[in-house]
Amino acid sequence: MPGRGGALSYAACVERPTLKDVAKAAGVHPGTASRALNPLLRGRISAATTARVETAARDLGYVVDPVGRSLRSRRSGIVGVLVPDLTNPFYPPVLRGIEDELRAHGLEGLIATTDNDVRREAELIEVLKARRCDGYVLTTAVRRDPAVEALIGGPEPVVLVNRLARVEAPSVVSDDAFGIAQAVRHLRELGHAAIAHVTGPPRFSVTVEREAAYRAALRAEGLPHRRELVVRATDYTAAAGEVACARLLAEQRVTAVLAGNDMIAIGCYAALEAAGLRCPDDVSVVGVNDMPLAGWLRPPLTTVAVPQHELGTQAARLLVAHLRDGAAAVRRVDLPTRLVVRGSTGPAARDHH
Amino acid sequence: MPGRGGALSYAACVERPTLKDVAKAAGVHPGTASRALNPLLRGRISAATTARVETAARDLGYVVDPVGRSLRSRRSGIVGVLVPDLTNPFYPPVLRGIEDELRAHGLEGLIATTDNDVRREAELIEVLKARRCDGYVLTTAVRRDPAVEALIGGPEPVVLVNRLARVEAPSVVSDDAFGIAQAVRHLRELGHAAIAHVTGPPRFSVTVEREAAYRAALRAEGLPHRRELVVRATDYTAAAGEVACARLLAEQRVTAVLAGNDMIAIGCYAALEAAGLRCPDDVSVVGVNDMPLAGWLRPPLTTVAVPQHELGTQAARLLVAHLRDGAAAVRRVDLPTRLVVRGSTGPAARDHH
Numbered sequence: 041m042p043g044r045g046g047a048l049s050y051a052a053c054v055e056r057p058t059l060k061d062v063a064k065a066a067g068v069h070p071g072t073a074s075r076a077l078n079p080l081l082r083g084r085i086s087a088a089t090t091a092r093v094e095t096a097a098r099d100l101g102y103v104v105d106p107v108g109r110s111l112r113s114r115r116s117g118i119v120g121v122l123v124p125d126l127t128n129p130f131y132p133p134v135l136r137g138i139e140d141e142l143r144a145h146g147l148e149g150l151i152a153t154t155d156n157d158v159r160r161e162a163e164l165i166e167v168l169k170a171r172r173c174d175g176y177v178l179t180t181a182v183r184r185d186p187a188v189e190a191l192i193g194g195p196e197p198v199v200l201v202n203r204l205a206r207v208e209a210p211s212v213v214s215d216d217a218f219g220i221a222q223a224v225r226h227l228r229e230l231g232h233a234a235i236a237h238v239t240g241p242p243r244f245s246v247t248v249e250r251e252a253a254y255r256a257a258l259r260a261e262g263l264p265h266r267r268e269l270v271v272r273a274t275d276y277t278a279a280a281g282e283v284a285c286a287r288l289l290a291e292q293r294v295t296a297v298l299a300g301n302d303m304i305a306i307g308c309y310a311a312l313e314a315a316g317l318r319c320p321d322d323v324s325v326v327g328v329n330d331m332p333l334a335g336w337l338r339p340p341l342t343t344v345a346v347p348q349h350e351l352g353t354q355a356a357r358l359l360v361a362h363l364r365d366g367a368a369a370v371r372r373v374d375l376p377t378r379l380v381v382r383g384s385t386g387p388a389a390r391d392h393h
Numbered sequence: 394m395p396g397r398g399g400a401l402s403y404a405a406c407v408e409r410p411t412l413k414d415v416a417k418a419a420g421v422h423p424g425t426a427s428r429a430l431n432p433l434l435r436g437r438i439s440a441a442t443t444a445r446v447e448t449a450a451r452d453l454g455y456v457v458d459p460v461g462r463s464l465r466s467r468r469s470g471i472v473g474v475l476v477p478d479l480t481n482p483f484y485p486p487v488l489r490g491i492e493d494e495l496r497a498h499g500l501e502g503l504i505a506t507t508d509n510d511v512r513r514e515a516e517l518i519e520v521l522k523a524r525r526c527d528g529y530v531l532t533t534a535v536r537r538d539p540a541v542e543a544l545i546g547g548p549e550p551v552v553l554v555n556r557l558a559r560v561e562a563p564s565v566v567s568d569d570a571f572g573i574a575q576a577v578r579h580l581r582e583l584g585h586a587a588i589a590h591v592t593g594p595p596r597f598s599v600t601v602e603r604e605a606a607y608r609a610a611l612r613a614e615g616l617p618h619r620r621e622l623v624v625r626a627t628d629y630t631a632a633a634g635e636v637a638c639a640r641l642l643a644e645q646r647v648t649a650v651l652a653g654n655d656m657i658a659i660g661c662y663a664a665l666e667a668a669g670l671r672c673p674d675d676v677s678v679v680g681v682n683d684m685p686l687a688g689w690l691r692p693p694l695t696t697v698a699v700p701q702h703e704l705g706t707q708a709a710r711l712l713v714a715h716l717r718d719g720a721a722a723v724r725r726v727d728l729p730t731r732l733v734v735r736g737s738t739g740p741a742a743r744d745h746h
Binding site for chain 1: 456457470479480482485486488489492496501502503504505506519520523524631659660662663666685686689690691
């Protein structure tokens with residue numbers, strides 16, 4: 041194979057500077073130079089020393105070899121990242137936050153898609169463990185999940201994003217209740233009293249949390265909670281949301297819907313259209329997430345903005361701190377949410393059907 | 394750190410079956426057992442032997458250690474995957490195709506997001522090379538890209554997805570011209586004569602290809618090509634598409650727009666709305682890609698469906714074949730496209746403004 045032969049001779053003919061060369065040029069001990077060039081350990085060296093070593097490394101053209109480092113440190117530099125479904129527009133910004141923050145610390149994320157299937161997830165965890173991941177970031181959302189619980193109980197640190205497990209683990213969550221309270225107040229101020237909740241299946245922890253937030257918000261606004269106005273879609277998808285919303289519209293009179301997420305809100309748009317109802321003239325719709333396309337929908341979606349990119353950044357940061365310090369100083373990071381009012385909410389119709 | 398200590402003792406107290414145990418149980422040579430359990434080499438062993446080894450491995454609870462394998466084989470089992478932007482809904486299905494196909498062959502993809510920024514891409518290629526990737530799949534799209542050209546000229550195999558480079562490399566492409574011809578015929582049959590093309594910037598190879606396909610399709614349908622009906626957005630995003638389409642609408646009378654991709658089509662929806670024009674009553678819009686949300690837009694988007702998942706699957710398959718055989722037998726895989734007619738196209742308006 042001439043290509044590979046060429047590569048070997050290319051590597052052989054370049055005389056690479058070593059860590060010792062860098063240390064010598066910077067006037068420090070090689071161990072100090074190594075720590076200064078390792079993003080995970082950098083905090084332990086003075087800023088001045090770090091700068092001196094970095095300058096020397098740059099001047100000499102020294103490149104850190106992550107494979108060599110992982111052999112020495114028994115670390116792979118790889119973080120396993122489990123995501124339920126990349127085609128849900130919520131996740132790409134989260135992943136991007138994880139990717140950039142990990143890479144800033146010399147780590148790479150290995151992404152695996154679970155389809156929210158607990159069995160597939162368990163298999164993927166085995167695949168990632170075989171890769172000797174240094175730690176894991178889980179953005180998957182199923183509540184009862186033995187494989188995840190076992191992983192949390194294992195030796196590598198695990199950080200959860202927007203999910204809670206029955207076993208405690210460091211987590212980054214968005215304060216959805218705050219934004220949902222704002223959404224319900226916004227609807228009440230527009231004159232809505234019959235506010236339905238079209239949510240996802242109860243096996244996801246966000247379902248439980250967002251439904252509790254919806255009930256609390258109704259209470260805070262002095263609105264009655266009517267059990268028959270809560271409808272559960274079989275999944276957090278537009279198709280499942282459409283089916284659930286159609287069921288609701290067939291049985292109940294509502295003037296507003298709080299959807300469990302933006303994908304379900306898109307399904308509600310379709311169900312309203314199929315029922316001959318206009319949004320927002322007949323029925324207002326509010327989503328949760330503010331996914332990248334939310335403002336481009338017609339009507340543009342009013343939604344509770346969850347800081348997706350920041351969820352990823354903070355999760356990676358928690359994991360890096362854990363890897364560096366051997367334990368998590370922070371157990372939970374709460375990120376704010378806020379209501380973004382667009383075109384899918386308007387004054388309550390007097391009598392729409 | 395008690396957690397890690399626990400892990401070591403856990404590992405120490407489990408007596409793992411070795412490859413030799415598996416070979417003995419299957420009655421084959423250890424080298425044969427190794428090949429039978431390596432998805433990249435499996436094709437070289439008879440199916441019966443492979444099955445016997447697999448059964449023995451399963452019965453004994455033998456788990457392949459990819460890290461150990463990569464040390465022996467000088468392969469990392471990691472494939473670098475460059476993607477411009479995960480928040481463009483076109484890419485998640487492509488990535489999913491790559492992920493599943495690679496994993497079926499015992500490989501993992503390391504995803505890096507380039508933002509279509511040639512400098513960032515060059516840096517990421519260095520990061521991935523330092524990880525000793527066995528090969529690369531590039532779904533990025535910039536035409537003149539020295540870092541990519543250097544990578545293609547390097548020792549590891551590179552497969553391109555829906556892009557062409559000036560340097561030849563195995564590639565998987567969708568036959569966009571076929572679907573675009575169908576789209577233009579569909580519009581001509583609806584009575585449209587002034588069909589504009591709101592496309593992306595010329596630095597992307599798809600821009601050049603799709604524009605050529607648009608011109609060829611006009612010719613095939615006996616429609617004149619008017620240079621002033623081609624408008625270039627600064628990017629393949631909804632925001633850039635809106636700006637470009639607004640410029641078009643201010644200057645030209647059109648009854649139909651072929652958008653460079655679905656995101657630009659979404660921008661066209663917004664520009665039409667802002668101009669007081671209805672889609673499809675006043676102006677029909679056709680996209681390219683059929684991204685996951687296309688059918689959920691209002692109106693549902695008529696679009697040229699590009700087989701996104703299959704692009705990823707085929708690209709991974711080409712790369713695996715190259716890794717196994719040391720060369721690519723196939724230089725190029727062409728995948729079919731087809732027009733999906735939804736609600737954004739209708740009869741040409743007689744005189745709309």
